[in-house]
Amino acid sequence: MLSRRLTDLAQAERFQLLVDAVKDYAIYLLDSEGRVATWNTGAQLFKGYTADEIIGQHFSTFYTEEDRAAGLPERALHTAATAGRFEAEGWRVRKDGTRFWTHVVIDPVIENGEVIGYAKITRDVSEQRAADRALYESEQRFRLLVQGVKDYAIYMLDPEGNITNWNSGAQAIKGYSADEIIGQHFSLFYTPEDREAGAPAKALATALREGKFSGEAQRVRKNGERFWASVLIDPIRDETGKLLGFAKVTRDITEKRRAEEELERSREALVQAQKMEAIGRLTGGVAHDFNNLLTVIRASADFLRRPNVPEEKRARYVEAIAETAERAATLTGQLLAFARRQPLQPEVFDVCTRLRGLQRIIGSMIGSSVTMQNDLPEAEHVVEADPTQFDTAILNMVINARDAMPRGGTIRIGARIVDGLPAVRGHAAASGTFVAIEISDDGEGMSPETLQKIFEPFFTTKPVDKGTGLGLSQVYGFTKQSRGEIDARSQLNVGTTFTLYLPSADGQVPTISASGGDLAEASNVPRRRVLLVEDNEGVGKFAAGLLKELGQAVTWVGDGQAALRQLNNDPGGFDLVFTDVVMPGISGLELAQMIQKQRPDLQIVLTSGYSHVIAEQGAQGFPLVRKPYSIDGLLAILASRPDQRG
Structure with a gap:
């Protein structure tokens, strides 16, 4: 018994140490009458009383006067004794008289069925109450x-x-x-x-x-x-x-909508008026230009009707009619381009290669007082568009830039890949990948009023007989018909920049297509050592013979394995590999990829009548000549840059 009582005493002491260590809660005991029997450190911190001061005092000391008058302390003990627990929040009073908001729990202490006291836990929740109140x-x-x-x-x-x-x-x-x-x-x-x-x-x-x-x-x-x-x-x-x-x-937003609708009606009326003005300018311009052309034809025909016209004059009048008909065809072509009715023949080509091919023509057009500066990357910028119309659009913009610099200057030509189309002339921006071709000059520039009209047919600021006003209309029509956009930015006395946007055809294989400045004659094509890979005997003999007629050294093999053996036997013996795609065994595309790994310096060109095969096999940028190919096509290959490869 003594041992058990000693153990109980030790446990009680340890429990008291635990309770005294708690500082965030006032934990203490009341006797059955409500007097304080124990006191912990947390109670002293909250309420301000030491154990000596408070033990033996009635716990109602902590209540406000109004709560004591209302009998709240007694009801709290009665609830705890009868219900087994009392829990509430309310004001309490510290020793120094200050009030604080508390959360209180009172549990009865029962022994042998009798309430011998109460366990009371109090927590200061003043900060929480202030936060809840806030x-x-x-x-x-x-x-x-x-x-x-x-x-x-x-x-x-x-x-x-x-x-x-x-x-x-x-x-x-x-x-x-x-x-x-x-x-x-x-x-x-x-x-x-x-x-x-x-x-x-x-x-x-x-x-x-x-x-x-x-x-x-x-x-x-x-x-x-x-x-x-x-x-x-x-x-x-x-x-x-x-x-x-x-x-x-x-x-x-009813009023806002009404204002927007009224603004839209006004805008439509303005656009309609501008359309009528443009139509008037268009019909007047067409009538003026065609009347000039018809005058030449009519006069020439009248002279040809006369008897005894000398043969020399007859030939001159016939030539005048032919030349005038060509000019009329060009004029109608420009009008169709603006109206987006010009039949296009789209091809896949690298913009940078084509622009380089136009350098000679541009150089002859701009004269000695204007210099040209290229900013063209080596990487391919591939598009699918009509290459002839593309060339015409570029030359029209260059001519416009040249004419804006009567005292000379610099024309800059560049190309880059961009994400999305900007908002241009009231059209919303568009997503997608585009190739942007920029042509800028440091010429006279244009006013905002002129800039708004430059793409209208027959609009020109040039003197009479110096321009038809159809060049930039062709650029506009070609670009729109090619699902692209044309933007112009200008500042007076600073210069103008035209940016032509065409949808990127990245991933497609460029088709060899010589630009107007890239056509070559057999006489000025350098002699190349060509390895021709063609499994069809008829085509192989024809292509080999044609290449030899063009002054080339040709070795013809019938399949990919033979081509690899030839290259291994004579590693430095060839400048160009010209291979069919669809062949038994190793395909032309596989052959090209194998050669590129071993000889990255060797130019490789593919040819096929089945271009979809290349798309299905995922060609990696090797140039392609579609069958049937022409002499001009072969000349373009032979005249292309030796370092051009996939």
Whole structure:
């Protein structure tokens, strides 16, 4: 017994040490009458009394005078004794008289069925109460703010879409009082046709799926009047992610819509007037130019009708008619290009290669007082467009730049890859990958008024007989027909930059197509050592013979294995490999890739009548000549840069 009592005593001492170590809670015992029997460190910190001062005092000392007068201490002990527990929050008083907000728990201590005292735990929750109070006051202020907003309908929906609250702005816009509308489904504001189409449910579904729904549409007021509304719906969730409902904000934008519609009507009227002005300029220009052409034809025909016209003069009049017909064809072609009715023959080509091929023609056009500066990357910038129309567009822009610098200057030509089209002339920006070709000058520049009209047919600022006003119209028509865009930026006395955007054909194989400045004659093509790989005997003999006629040294083999053996036996013996794609065994594409790994310096050109095979096999940028190929096609290969390869 003595040993057990000693053990109990030790355990009691350890428990008292534990209780004394707790500083965030006042933990102490009361006797059955409510007098303080024990006291811990936390109690002393909260209440300010030492153990010697408080033990033996009644716990009602900690209550406010009004709570003591109301008998709260006695009721607390009675509740604990009869209900087994008392728990509450309330004001308490420290030794120095200051009040603090507490959370109190009182449990009865029972022995042999009798209440012999009470265990009391008190925690100071003044800071938590202050935070709760601040939150409550903030929510009240927010409610007042929302209620004070008159220009927006701001209200909540439950998860099913029923209205749970209503601000004064909602009443002003929609006409319903809170008593009339709370509990109603928000679809009440939709037009009958939108309700039938399921628009309310779709709006909530979009808000849940995307985190927000926004839009503009017609809504209906209480009196049946329709109005245009800008609507925003956001889902509201608790900290666990559970959907509590939706926050909905509606703004009446009827006046804004009316103003926009009026502005659009004014804009359409202006555009129509500008169209009529352009049509008048177009018909006048066509009539003027064709009358000039017809004058030459009519006069020449009249002279040819005369008897005894000398043969020399007859030949001159016939030539005048032929030349005039060519000029008329060119004029109609330019008009068709502007109208985007010109038949195009698109090919896949590298813009940089083609621009380099135009250098000679450009050099002869611009004269000695104007210099040309190229900023063309070595990397391929591949597009699919009509190469002839492309050349014409480039030359038209160069001519425009040259004419803007009567005293000389510099024309710069560059190309780059861009993501997306900018917003140009009122058209929205567009996504996608494009090749941008820039042609800039440091000439006279243009005013904003002139810049707006430069793509209109027959519009020109040049003197009479110095320009038709169709060059930039051709550029515009070709670019639009090619699914691209043309942009012009200019500043007076600084210069002008034209940027032509064409959709990128990255990943497609460039087709050899000589530009107007890249055509070569057999007489000035360098002698190349060509390894011809062609499995078809007829085609092989023809191609080998044709290449020899063009002055080339040709070795013809019938398949890929033979080509590899030839290259291994004579590693430095060839300048160019010209291989068919579709062959038994190793395909031409596989052969090209194998050669490129071993001989990256060796030029490789593919040829095939089945270009889709290359697409299916994923060709890696090797140039392609489509069968049947012509002498000009072969000349273009032989005249191309020796370092051109995939």
